[in-house]
Amino acid sequence: xxxxxxxxxxxxxxxxxxxxxxxxxxxxxxxxxxxxxxxxxxxxxxxxxxxxxxxxxxxxxxxxxxxxxxxxxxxxxxxxxxxxxxxxxxxxxxxxxxxxxxxxxxxxxxxxxxxxxxxxxxxxxxxxxxxxxxxxxxxxxxxxxxxxxxxxxxxxxxxxxxxxxxxxxxxxxxxxxxxxxxxxxxxxxxxxxxxxxxxxxxxxxxxxxxxxxxxxxxxxxxxxxxxxxxxxxxxxxxxxxxxxxxxxxxxxxxxxxxxxxxxxxxxxxxxxxxxxxxxxxxxxxxxxxxxxxxxxxxxxxxxxxxxxxxxxxxxxxxxxxxxxxxxxxxxxxxxxxxxxxxxxxxxxxxxxxxxxxxxxxxxxxxxxxxxxxxxxxxxxx
Amino acid sequence: xxxxxxxxxxxxxxxxxxxxxxxxxxxxxxxxxxxxxxxxxxxxxxxxxxxxxxxxxxxxxxxxxxxxxxxxxxxxxxxxxxxxxxxxxxxxxxxxxxxxxxxxxxxxxxxxxxxxxxxxxxxxxxxxxxxxxxxxxxxxxxxxxxxxxxxxxxxxxxxxxxxxxxxxxxxxxxxxxxxxxxxxxxxxxxxxxxxxxxxxxxxxxxxxxxxxxxxxxxxxxxxxxxxxxxxxxxxxxxxxxxxxxxxxxxxxxxxxxxxxxxxxxxxxxxxxxxxxxxxxxxxxxxxxxxxxxxxxxxxxxxxxxxxxxxxxxxxxxxxxxxxxxxxxxxxxxxxxxxxxxxxxxxxxxxxxxxxxxxxxxxxxxxxxxxxxxxxxxx
Numbered sequence: 121x122x123x124x125x126x127x128x129x130x131x132x133x134x135x136x137x138x139x140x141x142x143x144x145x146x147x148x149x150x151x152x153x154x155x156x157x158x159x160x161x162x163x164x165x166x167x168x169x170x171x172x173x174x175x176x177x178x179x180x181x182x183x184x185x186x187x188x189x190x191x192x193x194x195x196x197x198x199x200x201x202x203x204x205x206x207x208x209x210x211x212x213x214x215x216x217x218x219x220x221x222x223x224x225x226x227x228x229x230x231x232x233x234x235x236x237x238x239x240x241x242x243x244x245x246x247x248x249x250x251x252x253x254x255x256x257x258x259x260x261x262x263x264x265x266x267x268x269x270x271x272x273x274x275x276x277x278x279x280x281x282x283x284x285x286x287x288x289x290x291x292x293x294x295x296x297x298x299x300x301x302x303x304x305x306x307x308x309x310x311x312x313x314x315x316x317x318x319x320x321x322x323x324x325x326x327x328x329x330x331x332x333x334x335x336x337x338x339x340x341x342x343x344x345x346x347x348x349x350x351x352x353x354x355x356x357x358x359x360x361x362x363x364x365x366x367x368x369x370x371x372x373x374x375x376x377x378x379x380x381x382x383x384x385x386x387x388x389x390x391x392x393x394x395x396x397x398x399x400x401x402x403x404x405x406x407x408x409x410x411x412x413x414x415x416x417x418x419x420x421x422x423x424x425x426x427x428x429x430x431x432x433x434x435x436x437x438x439x440x441x442x443x444x445x446x447x448x449x450x451x452x453x454x455x456x457x458x459x460x461x462x463x464x465x466x467x468x469x470x471x472x473x474x475x476x477x478x479x480x481x482x483x484x485x486x487x488x489x490x491x492x493x494x495x496x497x498x499x500x501x
Numbered sequence: 502x503x504x505x506x507x508x509x510x511x512x513x514x515x516x517x518x519x520x521x522x523x524x525x526x527x528x529x530x531x532x533x534x535x536x537x538x539x540x541x542x543x544x545x546x547x548x549x550x551x552x553x554x555x556x557x558x559x560x561x562x563x564x565x566x567x568x569x570x571x572x573x574x575x576x577x578x579x580x581x582x583x584x585x586x587x588x589x590x591x592x593x594x595x596x597x598x599x600x601x602x603x604x605x606x607x608x609x610x611x612x613x614x615x616x617x618x619x620x621x622x623x624x625x626x627x628x629x630x631x632x633x634x635x636x637x638x639x640x641x642x643x644x645x646x647x648x649x650x651x652x653x654x655x656x657x658x659x660x661x662x663x664x665x666x667x668x669x670x671x672x673x674x675x676x677x678x679x680x681x682x683x684x685x686x687x688x689x690x691x692x693x694x695x696x697x698x699x700x701x702x703x704x705x706x707x708x709x710x711x712x713x714x715x716x717x718x719x720x721x722x723x724x725x726x727x728x729x730x731x732x733x734x735x736x737x738x739x740x741x742x743x744x745x746x747x748x749x750x751x752x753x754x755x756x757x758x759x760x761x762x763x764x765x766x767x768x769x770x771x772x773x774x775x776x777x778x779x780x781x782x783x784x785x786x787x788x789x790x791x792x793x794x795x796x797x798x799x800x801x802x803x804x805x806x807x808x809x810x811x812x813x814x815x816x817x818x819x820x821x822x823x824x825x826x827x828x829x830x831x832x833x834x835x836x837x838x839x840x841x842x843x844x845x846x847x848x849x850x851x852x853x854x855x856x857x858x859x860x861x862x863x864x865x866x867x868x869x870x871x872x873x874x875x876x877x878x879x
Contacts, residue, residue: 254829
């Protein structure tokens with residue numbers, strides 16, 4: 121395990137994905153992360169069954185993916201004795217995180233102003249859906265809803281599609297990453313100043329940052345809304361041939377490539393006449409329509425054998441099944457086994473290598489309240 | 502305002518997005534970020550434009566990603582330039598590069614060589630697919646990594662071709678993860694004085710992005726299948742998705758079917774118990790879709806709000822920017838190019854002690870800061 125954050129204690133009051141994905145990364149870096157959970161139910165994500173796949177104990181697979189390498193301490197924050205124990209923990213923590221809606225921590229008495237009185241050096245990180253003020257502040261910070269509000273759904277898919285959400289929880293994961301950045305930066309500063317800090321991100325601001333390149337284009341091009349390509353849309357702002365194409369037996373992704381050169385290589389005369397690079401964007405749909413017909417004629421492997429040696433940026437399109445059989449994937453050693461409640465579960469590891477080492481840990485997600493006794497003893501709660 | 506990374510010096514030997522978006526965040530958090538560029542060619546990203554928008558010799562895209570940085574021009578094949586670079590490295594805290602594996606080593610700027618000059622360096626290498634194996638020399642381009650990582654099969658609806666996510670998400674996530682680890686490694690430097698080598702790749706970043714999917718796949722051995730109708734997340738049951746209404750679109754997140762039906766009053770939906778929400782999700786979603794077409798978004802949103810249901814309108818940027826919920830964020834900032842010209846971009850998404858972090862400083866011209874940097878190096 122990485123020792124970058126050795127001796128850093130993180131209390132994580134957050135649920136679902138945004139906050140917990142931030143603390144997962146801190147745990148990967150070597151911090152000790154204690155989830156503070158509601159007795160009886162815990163993090164709601166424990167019961168969020170994804171698809172029809174559950175583990176033996178009835179808990180969801182995604183909970184285990186997100187919460188490996190953490191401890192669990194249950195406390196009813198509405199009950200004074202439990203709250204007092206939590207305050208003692210807060211007094212000893214370096215970082216605390218939450219993703220409650222605005223106002224909840226104030227009601228409990230664990231908002232930054234109050235916590236600062238207990239522990240002036242704490243780094244207090246919070247994730248909201250839409251920021252701490254304004255008309256949207258009390259709305260649920262849910263991934264799909266944030267994708268919808270942020271304009272993001274008009275960037276994926278093709279022109280004839282309705283707005284297409286990204287099929288992975290991008291808002292949660294990106295906001296969690298930004299929170300991690302802010303918390304770590306504040307922690308670094310604390311080693312000089314001795315002072316704590318409040319770090320805030322919102323899922324909406326995080327998705328706006330995610331779109332910063334194309335949103336900046338929109339803000340300076342006379343406010344022209346993005347137009348997705350009519351053919352095999354892959355990026356609203358990028359010229360032909362950029363996209364994923366069907367072949368005789370599967371799919372082929374082609375990134376940026378000079379169109380006439382592509383025509384030569386594929387033996388497609390019709391593409392060779394697009395000699396003006398400017399046309400590759402303005403006439404991308406007609407170019408891509410021609411390309412689409414051509415690529416249907418042969419298999420993915422046949423096309424790769426033509427294009428790769430010519431340095432055209434292209435790739436096969438993998439399913440998970442294809443990917444896990446690929447030597448390139450196996451060499452990455454992205455998989456790890458963790459143990460939770462005596463059960464072994466396979467998941468992925470932290471994606472970053474530190475000093476050439478993979479950051480793995482066998483510690484799986486904690487059972488609800490699994491560490492209560494030990495933590496109570498250790499911190500005299 | 503004192504920013505958390507004040508005093509940190511970052512040398513950015515990077516091009517396009519992955520490394521430079523990491524540099525941008527570090528700059529916004531207070532670091533001094535110096536791009537190391539070829540004296541004639543400059544960073545390749547300067548010549549990459551979208552919508553043919555140019556600020557000067559460099560594109561608006563480049564200016565968006567590289568604001569708030571300095572530029573030091575150096576030819577890595579020129580010994581005099583290399584001597585200056587070594588002096589600069591001796592003062593630096595962080596190096597970020599995204600060259601293909603082996604390039605920096607051949608220039609004498611590999612981790613081992615740099616560590617000799619500066620033992621406390623946080624040295625960050627970003628590659629496309631890792632540094633060994635059959636993909637090692639494959640271009641680390643975002644669409645290709647999306648395609649190889651399985652990500653394209655998470656988006657769009659089942660039965661359709663794989664649909665890539667419409668932004669450079671591999672580059673962006675990898676750069677953002679680099680920022681987290683760079684700062685964590687700087688914490689270690691402050692505690693122990695020892696430097697760190699960090700290695701990231703777009704491929705590992707995109708597998709990590711799909712960690713919930715992979716973990717589910719590992720247990721079930723069945724690849725998550727996109728819903729065949731209005732898919733929004735292959736792992737989730739009905740009603741999760743984006744739906745058309747009589748005017749526009751709305752997004753409907755997770756909720757019990759009959760809770761949704763209190764807002765919808767749809768007789769056909771009454772037939773479905775909660776146990777069917779995953780196994781019959783396409784059928785159920787079609788029932789919901791047909792019903793939602795009968796009224797406007799506004800109508801459904803009012804009903805949803807009254808019942809505290811997780812439903813929001815689908816907005817484009819124009820609609821989003823007209824909402825008070827957007828303006829209150831104060832997310833935009835102006836970058837001053839010269840006396841007469843400015844452009845608008847977004848700011849750093851992190852707030853510290855309640856304050857937003859803005860910087861109006863524009864991206865540098867190639868070598869713009871050579872003289873000052875050389876003077877400071879003596």
